Amino acid sequence: MATPLPSIVAVAKKAGVSVATASRVMSSSTYPVSEATREKVLQAAQELHYTPNSLARSLKAQHSKLLAVLVGDNADPYFAQVARGVEEIANEHGYLTIMCNTERDPIRERTYLNTLQDYRADGIIITGSGYNHTDYTDDLNAIVQKIQQRGGAVVTLSPHVIQAPSIQTDNVGGAREITAYLLSLGHRSIAFVSGPEDVTVSDQRQQGYQQAMEAAGIAIHPTWLIQGDFTQSGGERAAYQLTQLAERPSAVFACNDETAFGLMNGLQQQGWRIPQDISLCGFGDLPMAKMVVPSLTTVHIALRELGQKGAQKILALLKEPQEPTEEILPNTIIKRNSTIPFTEH
Amino acid sequence: MATPLPSIVAVAKKAGVSVATASRVMSSSTYPVSEATREKVLQAAQELHYTPNSLARSLKAQHSKLLAVLVGDNADPYFAQVARGVEEIANEHGYLTIMCNTERDPIRERTYLNTLQDYRADGIIITGSGYNHTDYTDDLNAIVQKIQQRGGAVVTLSPHVIQAPSIQTDNVGGAREITAYLLSLGHRSIAFVSGPEDVTVSDQRQQGYQQAMEAAGIAIHPTWLIQGDFTQSGGERAAYQLTQLAERPSAVFACNDETAFGLMNGLQQQGWRIPQDISLCGFGDLPMAKMVVPSLTTVHIALRELGQKGAQKILALLKEPQEPTEEILPNTIIKRNSTIPFTEH
């Protein structure tokens, strides 16, 4: 049978003091309490194994010490790393981390945001989402605004229709750089495998790709633009499309590592050798990127750090409201074995 | 400035009814309320954008609709999959999922368990931990007991010093089977790379390995037992050790996939070809297992399903307390390209 935990009244009673004083010592408030009574209370609390009820505390205090991460899928290594960074900082500061998988579905995002509001989550970190547009833009922003009004903090870690302070990796720049790297290797026909349609991160990376190609004076052939969906199977499908082309590009740039892994697998299954037959690169630098054979040339994002910074931003926001800012973090190209200089076949 | 959200009193006032009736319609209790007043209340709630404060509700109801997962590291694909399964079921049933990274550290486990108790988490799922022994065994079990006493449910998903209902994959059996598979391929000298010392899962898998070897009448050479730590870098170190041996085994069984990936990388860097020079297999069947080259022969665990079952067990436990049970789930061997029949060199 469920027996309730001792409350502060039990402690007060046992110590022979009022709940007020008991509370004062348990909540380690600055309010003066004599050493003698403090001892008595502590003693009683100890004996009863008393610990304060966080729910009651939160209700009273109007904040919960709850921090949430909205991710597309916590099993996706990209999000997993970010979430890890968040949890780390949260834990350090006495916050609990709530994990929310949205599958990039605005409706799920909305539902979670509402629930989180009901729980008075102090901070919400949104990552891995962000369509260019959705019918729910206003909806989402309305909720976010309400969250902010009641004192909650919201931060996005990727482009999103939600208006909030944001910390992001330089998607355009990173894509431009890695494309420029392929160009510097002598490649001229470079394919690009995108993410799901209308997802902004994918568009931004495509933009970087296009900028680099344009700067090199190369017209992008329509068949070089292949649709993916950020998953390995999407990459495999892209590989198939690639092998069907009349003229094979000499390099492919996948807009994220998972896609690149899928491509690698798919292409190799079709008998293509990487990098001899085609150079391949990704974006993200997941832990697996250096493990696959050949190891993957990619854009390194400090994912865990991104999560940490997001959490720190939340903490800062909670301390004192600040102007909404957008911070763009630089990233670096990691050259590995999946790319080699262009050679005539 | 932070403006508080409307409470049920605001709704009651606006609807011109008592808080009791307002509450009755908002909490969709079975208590009879006339259609007319129900409408009025709903209307008022709508206009005020009222949603009930979950903290207050939880405080009153003595349960929080909070479910926690304790994992070693949420960025480890193994745990990530399990956590995903948990979140899925939790979300379906209106529970929020709290993610706790313990790094297998009993002290961190204890801290989290305490915090979770303070938040009145309804359910706690513990996975990825479990030393054979620790100085904190009694501590941990004391907290778990208190959690259960106050009505919370605890389930473990891997061997652990914590006494609680448990659902686990068949570690011994799986290891025995896959070792038997290697034997059936003609291998006789089979190395085993373990996890961190004293971690029970690792011991169980080693046990399975030993059982199979024994059944085949093969004495295990001491040098075949190599210490790993469940990580890729641990696998790489093991690879190095392996290459130093005077007599090379013809196969290695890594006690988890991450270790196998590290081995694969390390061995290949030393110029060993897999599977020609040595057959390799793992345990877990992470998504990456079929992506690496060569693809990895391993024991498939339905990880996500394990998480789902864990969450369902919690839900069942919450509904009505049951006898603590230990459920062992079968697993299956996935034969891929990292293993081939033994051949003389």
Next chain:
DNA sequence: TTGTAAGCGTTATCAA
């Protein structure tokens, strides 16, 4: 069918 009021476990205000 509706309302009043107590209580969940805290903390903070006000008096003493």
Next chain:
DNA sequence: TTGATAACGCTTACAA
């Protein structure tokens, strides 16, 4: 320095 007491927002006896 200590103690009553109200309040946080909700649900539920108990009355009406």
